[in-house]
Amino acid sequence: MRLGPDAQRRIAVVLADVFGEPIGVARDIAKFLDGYLQRVPARAALGLRVGVWAVTWLPFALIGVPLPADALSPSARARYIAHWTHSRHYLLREAFYLLKAVALMGWSAHPAVRARLDVGPLAVTRDRAST
Amino acid sequence: MSHGKDTDAADFVVVGSGAGGAPAALALAQAGRDVIVLEEGPEVREQDRGQGAAESLLRLFRDNGTQVAMGRSVIPVLQGRCVGGTTVVNGAIVWRLPEDAYERAFGSIGAKDAIPLAALEERMDRIERDLSVAPAPERLLGGNGSLMKRGSEKLGWEGHAIRRNVLDCQGSGRCMEACPTKRKQSMEVTYLPRAVALGARIRADHEVRTIDMSASRAVGVTGVRGDGSPFRVAARLGVILAASAIQSPCILRRSGIGPREHVGSHFRLHPGTAVAGVYRDPVRLWEGATQSYEVDEFRRDGFKMEVVGLPVELAGVRLPGMGDAFQRAIADYPNMAVWGVQVRAEAEGTVSPASGRADLRYTPERADMETMRRGVRRLAEMHFAAGAVRVYPGVHGGPDVLESPDDLGKMDDLPLDPRCWSLISSHVFSTCRMAADERAGVVDFNGAVHGTRGLWVLDASALPTNLGVNPQHTIMALSSLLTERIA
Incomplete structure (x- = not known):
């Protein structure tokens, strides 16, 4: 299962708002999501892909604005994302939580993020491992 | 790790290479038995170690880290899926079975004579020496x-x-990514190499699907390799299931073995x-x-x-x-x-085989x-x-x-x-629980599946209940003790 270029572009706009990161970092996170979808079992990939679709395309259902999430104004998008994260409906909250959890793995792998947080390299190098 | 000669028969087939399977394989090999260990997951390569949480989940965990128990909420259930099992990706915690937990687990089913605490403690002493167990300095x-x-x-x-x-921990904080310096004394660097040195053969990427039975005796296993090709391994003396409290009941259920009302039931966690x-x-x-x-x-x-x-x-x-x-x-x-x-937790759930995975049902x-x-x-x-x-x-x-x-x-x-709540669990128990007879559980006090011959379950699924402490040590001690009797 894949996350096509258009879907990546749209979800990157949302992720940039969620994590407060520049759009370039968010695009890399969306690319990570695409790679992740290709490596996990079909059932999990389908769940995540549906989650990405829903977060992209449900502004009308949740805040009554007939636009995809990436086309919302920043304030409307913030209100829209808050609907997901604070929803009374477990499935909505959980879907967003799942997306955030996977996206965070791509976020934390980003060199700019790791440098900013000063948390060291993502992976050990073989030289270090052999000490 | 050497895989040895590629034959299709052994005295004993051990299914799973983690805390249950590795001690069983070692005890059998030490007794001079011919052993094949079948592990569904891959070998842990140098380049798999210390690669960050995402790569670790994707490479070394069951369902690439996406396994969940479904119920009123979704609870991730983390398990290793590699040679060495969960011991490769856990926090290296070794907890001796406390007396109160022993009483609750084994005393409550009348198994204290069959499985004395002193006998478990003797194995725990040995395991602690073998695995260089000590308090974190x-x-x-x-x-x-x-x-x-x-x-x-x-x-x-x-x-x-x-x-x-x-042993000589470097403090890299990456226990759950497979120790990058191999200091963690998990099964793939300890008991499995020792078993191989005594002649045991380890086969990675071999997923056992069913147990072959003949006149109520386990005579082998069938399954599929990582490349999708089928395999069969004959067992001259018996089969030891040690594939975890999630996979072992699934194998029994697919094989139609054991009391149906108990196989995969009584699924307990430490959420x-x-x-x-x-x-x-x-x-x-x-x-x-x-x-x-x-x-x-x-x-x-x-x-x-x-x-x-x-x-x-x-x-x-x-x-x-x-x-x-x-x-x-x-x-x-x-x-x-x-x-x-x-x-x-007191809650019980169920584990059953589904297409290509296990179906876990659980609500606290x-x-x-x-x-x-x-x-x-x-x-x-x-x-x-x-x-x-x-x-x-x-x-x-x-x-x-x-x-x-x-x-x-x-x-x-x-x-x-x-x-x-954001709940999670990595400790699973009791899906083939031990009991005096098949009206109450799946295996007897020797780990043998009721109503069969030559088939044992020696992993956390055989534990009568959850322990309240990290279970690796108890699983290893129980597996060692019961395998010594089998060998």
């Missing part, structure tokens, strides 16, 4: 462990450095969650032992607390806020301590959630005692953040609906 407590120590001492709660199976505290001084979660200190003051009340060196991506998922608020919260990560609580009982709530309350209290300036409980419907000990009362009103 002061230098490896890290900021996370040192703060829990400070908080528990201030409150007068019983706590101690975690006893770990690590847990974590609470983060932010401190004035750097904590640096990524330094020191991944899990170095624990507090067992409340173990007899049903929960146990331990530090968890979560990487930033896993710590971040629990933080509230987005955009600038998320950035402000995550900027605290270097100053963050993360402590977990795990509950000896209300009493379990009450215990969970008490546990996170205690964690928050301990954070403040240790000097935290704020605490993130991470429970939907509760406060996003606690700013002072005066806020602790808010924890008493946390909702008990599991859908409001």
Whole structure:
């Protein structure tokens, strides 16, 4: 299962708002999501892909604005994302939580993020491992 | 690791290479038996070690880290799927089975004569010598462990450095990514090589699907390799299932073996969650032992607390806020301590085979959630005692953040609906539980499946109940003890 270029572009706009990161970092996170979808079992990939679709395309259902999430104004998008994260409906909250959890793995792998947080390299190098 | 000669028969076939399978393979090999160990997952290569949380989940965990138990809420259930099993990706915690847990598990089913505590302790002594078990030294407590120590001492709660199976730990904080320096004495670097040296053959990427039976005797196994090709291995003397409390019942169910009302039933967990505290001084979660200190003051009340060196991506998922608020919260990560609580839950669920996976059904009982709530309350209290300036409980419907000990009362009103919590478990039990006869369980006091010959279950699924402590040590001791009788 894949996350096509258009879907990546749209979800990157949302992720940039969620994590407060520049759009370039968010695009890399969306690319990570695409790679992740290709490596996990079909059932999990389908769940995540549906989650990405829903977060992209449900502004009308949740805040009554007939636009995809990436086309919302920043304030409307913030209100829209808050609907997901604070929803009374477990499935909505959980879907967003799942997306955030996977996206965070791509976020934390980003060199700019790791440098900013000063948390060291993502992976050990073989030289270090052999000490 | 040498795989030895590729034949299709052995005296014993051991299914699974983790805490249950590896000691069984070693005990059989030491007794001079011809053994083949079949492991569904891959071998752990040098380049698989210490590659970060995402790569570790994708390469070394069951279902690439996506396995969940479904019920009223979704609970991730983490298990290793590689040569060495979960011992490769756990926190290296070695807990001797306490007497009260022994009584609850084995005393309650009348198995104390068949499985004396002294016999288990004798095996535990040996295992501890074999795996270089010792308390985490002061230098490896890290900021996370040192703060829990400070908080528990201030409150007068019983706590101690975690006893770990690590030899000359380097404190890289990557236990759950497969130790990058191979200092963790997990099965792929200890018991399995020893078994191979005695002639055992390890076959990675071999998923056993069914047990072959002839006149109620197990005579072999069939399955598929990682490349999709089928295989069969004949067992001249017997088959030992040690594929975990999730896979072992699935294999029995697919094979139509064992009392149907018990195989895959009585599925128990230690559901847990974590609470983060932010401190004035750097904590640096990524330094020191991944899990170095624990507090067992409340173990007899049903929960146990331990530090968890979560990487930033896993710590971040629990933080509230987005955009600038998320950035402000995550900027605290270097100053963050993360402590977990795990509950000896009373709830029982089920495990059954589904297409290409296991179907896990589980919902904590209300009493379990009450215990969970008490546990996170205690964690928050301990954070403040240790000097935290704020605490993130991470429970939907509760406060996003606690700013002072005066806020602790808010924890008493946390909702008990599991859908409001981010629960997780890595300890699974009892799906082929031990019992005197097949009216109450799947295996007898020797681990043999009731109504069969030459078939044993020697992993956490055979444990009569959950233990309330980290189970690797008990699983290994029980497997060693019972395999010595089989061999």
